[in-house]
Amino acid sequence: MPVRYTSDLAEHRAVREAAGLFDISHMAEFLVAGVPAGAFLDYALAGRLSALPVGKAKYSLVLADDGGIVDDVIVYRTGEDRFLVIANAGNRDAVAAAFAERAGRAPVAAAFLEAPATGVVSFAHVDGGDRARIEDVTDQLALIAVQGPAAEQILGETAGLAASGLPDLGYYAWREGTFDRAPVLVARTGYTGEDGFELMIPNAQAEALWDALLAAGRPRGLVPAGLAARDTLRLEAGMPLYGHELSREIAPAQAGLGRVVAMAKDDFVGKAGLTARDLPDAPMLVGLSAEGRRAGRAGYPVLGPDGAPVGEITSGALSPTLGHPIAMAFVPPALAAPGTALAIDVRGTAVPATVTSLPFYRRTK
Amino acid sequence: MTDLTSLSYTEEHEWISRDGEIATVGITDYAADKLGDVVYVDLPAAGSTVTAGEVCGEIESTKSVGELYAPVTGEVVEVNTALDDDPSAINTDAFGDGWLLKIRGTETVPLLDRAGYEALTDGAA
Numbered sequence: 001m002p003v004r005y006t007s008d009l010a011e012h013r014a015v016r017e018a019a020g021l022f023d024i025s026h027m028a029e030f031l032v033a034g035v036p037a038g039a040f041l042d043y044a045l046a047g048r049l050s051a052l053p054v055g056k057a058k059y060s061l062v063l064a065d066d067g068g069i070v071d072d073v074i075v076y077r078t079g080e081d082r083f084l085v086i087a088n089a090g091n092r093d094a095v096a097a098a099f100a101e102r103a104g105r106a107p108v109a110a111a112f113l114e115a116p117a118t119g120v121v122s123f124a125h126v127d128g129g130d131r132a133r134i135e136d137v138t139d140q141l142a143l144i145a146v147q148g149p150a151a152e153q154i155l156g157e158t159a160g161l162a163a164s165g166l167p168d169l170g171y172y173a174w175r176e177g178t179f180d181r182a183p184v185l186v187a188r189t190g191y192t193g194e195d196g197f198e199l200m201i202p203n204a205q206a207e208a209l210w211d212a213l214l215a216a217g218r219p220r221g222l223v224p225a226g227l228a229a230r231d232t233l234r235l236e237a238g239m240p241l242y243g244h245e246l247s248r249e250i251a252p253a254q255a256g257l258g259r260v261v262a263m264a265k266d267d268f269v270g271k272a273g274l275t276a277r278d279l280p281d282a283p284m285l286v287g288l289s290a291e292g293r294r295a296g297r298a299g300y301p302v303l304g305p306d307g308a309p310v311g312e313i314t315s316g317a318l319s320p321t322l323g324h325p326i327a328m329a330f331v332p333p334a335l336a337a338p339g340t341a342l343a344i345d346v347r348g349t350a351v352p353a354t355v356t357s358l359p360f361y362r363r364t365k
Numbered sequence: 366m367t368d369l370t371s372l373s374y375t376e377e378h379e380w381i382s383r384d385g386e387i388a389t390v391g392i393t394d395y396a397a398d399k400l401g402d403v404v405y406v407d408l409p410a411a412g413s414t415v416t417a418g419e420v421c422g423e424i425e426s427t428k429s430v431g432e433l434y435a436p437v438t439g440e441v442v443e444v445n446t447a448l449d450d451d452p453s454a455i456n457t458d459a460f461g462d463g464w465l466l467k468i469r470g471t472e473t474v475p476l477l478d479r480a481g482y483e484a485l486t487d488g489a490a
Contacts, residue, residue, distance in 0.1 A: 008427040009402040228428050293405040318404045
């Protein structure tokens with residue numbers, strides 16, 4: 001995925017007003033399959049994945065023993081005993097290691113110690129009997145996102161793509177369809193704050209799907225969009241990015257993700273660590289809005305009412321949609337209430353900024 | 366269309382168009398393309414003095430911040446205020462409407478001709 005195809009701002013605007021096409025095949029995918037898969041993920045991840053209905057998806061976290069964040073993931077339940085876990089490309093090895101290690105000590109351990117199977121990827125059907133396995137299928141799958149208000153219409157008009165009932169498909173739900181006889185998983189998920197879809201398809205058909213989506217979408221304003229637009233879109237939507245808002249040093253509640261952790265579960269990796277943590281003074285993730293056009297960027301200090309540094313920006317940009325600077329930052333809880341007046345140290349100049357509730361941008365329908 | 370061979374260039378990817386003792390200064394389309402979409406420019410005020418080779422402003426894109434080096438020593442006689450609210454001309458018309466400053470002065474940093482600048486960018490400019 002390039003930083004941009006033509007213009008960051010034009011690509012950003014296309015997603016807000018029409019649609020953008022993103023090649024996000026760099027992301028990592030893991031297949032977790034077998035009779036104890038739900039129980040295993042309940043142990044290995046922060047959420048209660050065993051309760052996720054087939055056909056739905058859920059945002060979750062891979063926690064470290066101490067409760068810090070190893071990665072944020074989306075989990076698709078593709079069968080009664082079959083899940084797909086999408087992880088960040090940069091955390092592929094960390095997530096693989098966590099899964100392998102957790103398979104060895106989970107309450108459902110034994111079934112996961114068998115060697116991984118290889119073969120054709122099939123999304124909805126268990127093709128290996130009930131043998132449990134965790135398989136890194138990153139190198140077999142491509143992931144293409146179509147994001148924006150025109151996305152549903154474009155998918156409906158894409159030659160060769162058959163996926164029924166998309167108008168009725170809810171947010172964080174998926175359907176299996178076909179493209180040129182290949183299986184394609186179509187999920188109503190995304191990272192832009194707009195309506196849209198993410199399509200998972202075997203590599204061999206990916207380029208043809210990309211071309212078909214582009215051909216159908218061009219008349220409706222679809223343009224290929226790069227990493228720069230993806231970053232400003234997700235920032236406006238208040239969505240965290242691993243390595244910026246999320247890290248091993250940050251507990252979920254600090255980043256506003258306390259709801260993602262099912263503390264009532266009997267046992268899961270990170271539970272003991274989070275229980276032991278005392279977080280009343282831990283920095284909290286907030287949104288900051290400023291006037292003018294000078295944006296605070298990752299690493300810039302946040303200044304308190306007396307001008308002293310109180311925190312640091314994790315992501316920041318001049319919001320293309322809103323026309324003023326926005327940022328996310330960690331600040332002490334006492335300064336985290338919306339409306340609190342702070343400042344950003346922009347290369348030596350204190351730029352006034354106000355704590356703002358996230359997201360900065362919410363689509364209207 | 367600007368005749369690019371009529372301009373002088375700096376190693377900091379600025380161009381200079383000279384009219385007597387007034388030098389019009391901008392950044393090259395190559396530099397603008399590397400920066401990405403410019404969203405903010407911070408330029409010295411008209412009437413201020415700048416020194417060749419020293420930082421005199423900033424150019425911010427969606428993804429990064431670049432420093433603007435004064436290529437000429439002298440008084441800033443005019444600033445392109447049209448860029449304040451909409452600096453997109455730096456990307457769309459780097460050698461025309463995207464100009465930044467007019468400086469009165471003849472002392473400059475070492476300058477390149479078009480061939481020298483193209484060599485500097487390995488022919489990518």
